[in-house]
Amino acid sequence: MALDKNQIAKRIAQEVKDGYYVNLGIGIPTLVANYVRTDISVEFQSENGVLGMGPFPFEGEEDADIINAGKQTITTLPGASFFDSAFSFGMIRAQKVDLTILGAMEVSENGDIANWKIPGKMVKGMGGAMDLVASAENIIVAMMHVNKAGESKILKKCSLPLTGVGCVKKVVTELAVLEVTPKGFKLLERAPGVSVQDIIKATEAELIIEGEIPEMKID
Amino acid sequence: MISRKVNNVQEALDGIQDGMTIMLGGFGLCGIPENSIAELVRKNVTNLTCISNNAGVDDFGLGLLLQKRQIKKMISSYVGENAEFERQMLSGELEVELTPQGTLAEKCRAAQAGIPAFFTPAGYGTEVAEGKEVREFNGKMHVLEYAFKADFSIVKAWKGDEAGNLIFKGTARNFNAPMAGAAKITIAEVEELVPAGTLDPNEIHIPGIMVNHIFQGEKFEKRIEQRTVRQRS
Numbered sequence: 001m002a003l004d005k006n007q008i009a010k011r012i013a014q015e016v017k018d019g020y021y022v023n024l025g026i027g028i029p030t031l032v033a034n035y036v037r038t039d040i041s042v043e044f045q046s047e048n049g050v051l052g053m054g055p056f057p058f059e060g061e062e063d064a065d066i067i068n069a070g071k072q073t074i075t076t077l078p079g080a081s082f083f084d085s086a087f088s089f090g091m092i093r094a095q096k097v098d099l100t101i102l103g104a105m106e107v108s109e110n111g112d113i114a115n116w117k118i119p120g121k122m123v124k125g126m127g128g129a130m131d132l133v134a135s136a137e138n139i140i141v142a143m144m145h146v147n148k149a150g151e152s153k154i155l156k157k158c159s160l161p162l163t164g165v166g167c168v169k170k171v172v173t174e175l176a177v178l179e180v181t182p183k184g185f186k187l188l189e190r191a192p193g194v195s196v197q198d199i200i201k202a203t204e205a206e207l208i209i210e211g212e213i214p215e216m217k218i219d
Numbered sequence: 220m221i222s223r224k225v226n227n228v229q230e231a232l233d234g235i236q237d238g239m240t241i242m243l244g245g246f247g248l249c250g251i252p253e254n255s256i257a258e259l260v261r262k263n264v265t266n267l268t269c270i271s272n273n274a275g276v277d278d279f280g281l282g283l284l285l286q287k288r289q290i291k292k293m294i295s296s297y298v299g300e301n302a303e304f305e306r307q308m309l310s311g312e313l314e315v316e317l318t319p320q321g322t323l324a325e326k327c328r329a330a331q332a333g334i335p336a337f338f339t340p341a342g343y344g345t346e347v348a349e350g351k352e353v354r355e356f357n358g359k360m361h362v363l364e365y366a367f368k369a370d371f372s373i374v375k376a377w378k379g380d381e382a383g384n385l386i387f388k389g390t391a392r393n394f395n396a397p398m399a400g401a402a403k404i405t406i407a408e409v410e411e412l413v414p415a416g417t418l419d420p421n422e423i424h425i426p427g428i429m430v431n432h433i434f435q436g437e438k439f440e441k442r443i444e445q446r447t448v449r450q451r452s
Contacts, residue, residue: 047320048246049390059448064249064441065377065389071247071300072447082389084396085246085272086328089321093339112344123308123317124299130347131321134340165344 001193002174003218008142010035010218012101012172015140021045023092023132025102026070028142032101043079045097047128049088052080069128089128093135100136102129104143104168106158109184109205111168113141114160126163133164145173145202152204154178154185175199177216184208189216220415223383223407223433228258231406231432235259235371238291240268242327242367242398243281244374247273247300248444250391251280252375252408254436259284268292270367272323272394274304279442285313294367296320300444319347322364324394329366330401331429336365372402375436376425379409380418383427392424400429408436 003011009031016022016032018040024030033053036042044053046068053068054075062073083091091097106114113133116126133139146152154171171178176199177189186208190199192215200207225231232255235241241259245251256275259267260283267290274293275282284290285303292314298304307313318326319341329337338361342348352363374395377388385407387395399405412435427433 046390048249048393056447056449058451062443062446062448063389064443065391067247067249067390067443067445069246071249071444073443073445074447082387082392084324084387084392085320085394086324086397089324092321093341120309123305123315125295125297125317126319126347127297128320130319130345131339131341134319134343162345 001191003191004174006031007218008172008174011177011216012140012142015170016042016099018042020098021051021096022099022101023047023097025129027103029101029103030070032142045091047085047088047092047132049083049085050076050080052077054080089131092131095135095137097136099138099140100132101140101142102132104141104153106153106155106160107141107143107168107171108155108158109180111166111180112158113163113168114158115163117161119161129163133167136167139168140170140172141168142172145175152202154203154205156205175202181208186210187213189214191216192218220382221427222381223427223430224381224412225432225434227434228254228408228436231255231408231434232258232262234404235262235264237264238266239264239370240270240368242369242372242402243269243271244393244395244398245271245273245280246390246393248275248280248442250375250387250393250395251275252373253280253440254408254438255373255406256280256283259289260287263287263289265289266291268294270294270369272296272320274298274301276300276444277303292316294318294323296323324397326364326367327394327397327401330368331397331399334366336363338363367401369402370404372398372400372405374399374405374407376407376409378411378413378418379407379433380413380415380427381433382415383407383430383433384418384423385409385425385430386418386422387424396425399425404431405429406431407433409433410436410439
């Protein structure tokens, strides 16, 4: 069975380690916060200028002055801090943030990512994504393996305008966990009940497949 | 004490004219100078180049200026919440320069700090870097970006005093802090304007030297773009 969005988030949450400062993009990445182990210490950064983000506020306690980069009302946890946007991207460029999780329209086998523009059709802008992918050491992409037209988003070469080059380290989709290696995509895990053959069929890029590919562990 | 206080938004925005470049603080609708935007609409200045991370929504924030076609060019990082913006951009009526958010913030900060240009890795290898000087530092490629040059900067703060000192609240600090003092003239609208000596100098985020005109906004709607809540269990 292919994973749903929450299960993708659950699998990615396993990559979040004790002591990590983490930046979560909009969409599936935001869900990751719900599944991080509670026995470890993690702080979430939002690039508009907050570190130590907490859950959404209770109804009636929303504050227009406290939002995340998705413009959603949020709360802060003990130890949180606010700062301006220049400072925020300073800490991103200086690699103080340990892990960046974001969505994508396409990822290529050399780690390029495209997620900000479909020429002539959709131009929303890159927001902070270009800064994040250009600077972060550890980038995980959360995305669906194929687009709505059934075409693979895991490619030899991106067809859309790039957000960053050679930066993605890992991709988690509803079908698989892939690692970007110097030789291309390596298949690390498959979704429960999904065969290696299913994954190959849904992937335009070549996959490096070594030995038995284990199933993802998602409770 | 040098007073930076003006009586109202009309006085504060007095020098803004057609064709000028204006920075506006805020992220989404959070911390936008809404009283000044309303005055820009009323003054009907046109052909503006606006530097702002976002372009508001259709009926609030910079969306109000877009509706009246007062903006010739937008320099932003993310404009996805505004259908009218997207329409004007795709039809070519509106000139748009999309800039990575951290680069946008740093172009403000550089202007504020008297730094003419800087190198950043953001955008290297993408269309954002096309035609720009690139250079390798520590084994990594960087793109040369220049400080903004703007006529006016309009920021919004939570509290301010007559000396022009500013304190922001929460994530409304966003682009307001790096834009203060980043243009020839900076206007600050604040929710609460107090006499000099009231605010603790230790708590000031932006010193008054960066602000030319400060006024207390008449009313703040502080609209929430994405109201997200959790259930009480």
